[in-house]
Amino acid sequence: MRKAVELGYSEEFAALARAYERSGGDPSALANPGVASLVVSGNRVLGLNSLPGLDMSAEELADGIKAHIAVEPGAIIAQPVHFCFGLLPEEGVQRIISHFKIGPGASVKFLAHCSFPNAVKVRHIMEAEVGKGAAMEYNEAHFHGPAGGAEVYPHARIAIAEGGSYRSEFKLIQGAVGLLEIEYDVHLEARAAAELVTKVHGKGDDRIKIKESLYLEGAQARGLVKSRIVLQERAQAEFTGEAIGAGPFSCGHIDCTEILGGTEAKAVAVPKLVVVDERAKLTHEAAIGSIDKKELETLMARGLSEEEAVEIVVRGLLR
Numbered sequence: 001m002r003k004a005v006e007l008g009y010s011e012e013f014a015a016l017a018r019a020y021e022r023s024g025g026d027p028s029a030l031a032n033p034g035v036a037s038l039v040v041s042g043n044r045v046l047g048l049n050s051l052p053g054l055d056m057s058a059e060e061l062a063d064g065i066k067a068h069i070a071v072e073p074g075a076i077i078a079q080p081v082h083f084c085f086g087l088l089p090e091e092g093v094q095r096i097i098s099h100f101k102i103g104p105g106a107s108v109k110f111l112a113h114c115s116f117p118n119a120v121k122v123r124h125i126m127e128a129e130v131g132k133g134a135a136m137e138y139n140e141a142h143f144h145g146p147a148g149g150a151e152v153y154p155h156a157r158i159a160i161a162e163g164g165s166y167r168s169e170f171k172l173i174q175g176a177v178g179l180l181e182i183e184y185d186v187h188l189e190a191r192a193a194a195e196l197v198t199k200v201h202g203k204g205d206d207r208i209k210i211k212e213s214l215y216l217e218g219a220q221a222r223g224l225v226k227s228r229i230v231l232q233e234r235a236q237a238e239f240t241g242e243a244i245g246a247g248p249f250s251c252g253h254i255d256c257t258e259i260l261g262g263t264e265a266k267a268v269a270v271p272k273l274v275v276v277d278e279r280a281k282l283t284h285e286a287a288i289g290s291i292d293k294k295e296l297e298t299l300m301a302r303g304l305s306e307e308e309a310v311e312i313v314v315r316g317l318l319r
Contacts, residue, residue: 012088013039013046019115020084022143022174029082037082040065042094053077054108064095064123073103073131083112090118097125104131104161110138116152117145117175126156130164130192138168144175148204151179158184160192162218169197173318177206177235184211190218190247198227199318202235202265213242216250216280227256230314231265238268245273245280254284259317261291261310 016039017027029035030047036054039047043065045058053075059066071077087094094116102108116122130136144150152172160166170182177200186194196212208231214223225241243252258267271284291313299309 012041012044015088016041016046016084016086016115019086019088019117019143020113022115024141025082025084025111025113030084035079035082036077037084038067039084040086040094040096042087042089042092051077053106054081061095061097063093064097067096067098069098070101071103071106071108071134074105075103075108076106077108080109080111083110084115085112086115087120087122088117091120093121093123095123095125098127100126100128100136102128102130102134102136102164105133106131107135108137110136112138112140113143114140115143116150117143118147118149120149121151122153124152124154124156126154128156128158128166130158130160130166132161133163134161135165137166140168140170142172142174144172144178146176148176148178148206150177153181154183156184158186158194160186160188160194162189163191164189165193167195167197169199171199171318173199173201173315176204177202177208180206180208180210182210182212185213185215186223187215187217188221188223188247188250191220192218193221194223196223196225198229200229200237201314201318202229202231202237204233204235206235208235208237210238211240211242214244214252216243216245216247216252218247218250220249220251221247222251224252225254228318229256229258229267230261230317231258231267232261232310232314234262234264236266238270240270240272241284242272243274243282243284244276245282246276248277248279250277250280252280252282254286256286258288259291260288261314
């Protein structure tokens with residue numbers, strides 16, 4: 001059923017849909033009545049569509065929106081829920097505050113595509129409650145313009161009840177990053193599971209700071225933090241992955257790989273493991289290296305320029 005506003009800003013919606021497609025989204029899903037979706041430009045809700053078992057509402061704020069998303073207990077949302085967030089003017093601020101409540105035994109997947117082709121400041125604040133035995137997946141892809149003026153601050157606090165699962169992927173590999181500061185805290189009860197994946201390609205003067213923490217509070221809770229960061233030119237990145245093993249027989253792993261493609265690029269990787277219960281098992285691996293010259297030479301021998309060869313290698317690493 002179509003809820004809240006109809007698509008009343010056709011030109012703005014069309015422009016945002018084009019940016020949505022550049023970030024990897026399917027714009028036809030945004031106008032499909034059989035697919036749940038939320039479309040926000042700046043602080044204006046251009047479209048909102050809920051389906052049985054899934055209830056969404058959005059409140060317009062002065063500088064963004066506040067959204068509430070609830071999935072009923074036991075509801076299985078077959079098609080991914082599409083979010084399109086963007087800001088089209090050259091200057092502006094967009095604040096997205098979203099609260100998710102996934103009922104016990106429910107299952108849902110969200111696809112969020114965020115498009116900021118010009119210089120903006122964007123703050124994403126997310127809270128999610130994943131019920132007992134429920135499953136939630138949240139994939140977020142960004143498209144930024146080439147100027148590098150964007151500032152993006154995704155912060156999330158996720159609580160996963162007994163036997164629940166949560167998986168997220170944050171991807172920013174198109175356009176200049178600008179300033180990116182990610183901070184995720186995930187709290188897991190008994191037998192809950194979480195997987196956090198981050199893929200970022202920094203160039204120019206991009207600055208990247210990522211901190212992701214797993215609080216393995218329940219017995220047999222398990223979690224994985226996996227980060228892949230490529231840095232070229234003068235880009236800098238600092239990654240901190242943290243796992244706290246408080247539950248008996250809980251298991252956590254931190255995996256970070258950073259690849260440097262420029263002599264002025266700088267990478268820092270800090271894995272942090274805290275064992276509270278001696279029966280917990282926590283592990284980590286961190287690697288910082290450079291783009292493989294032999295791969296570049298092989299591609300260039302096939303007629304590619306150095307820039308084209310680097311782009312292929314980078315995309316392979318971030319695939």
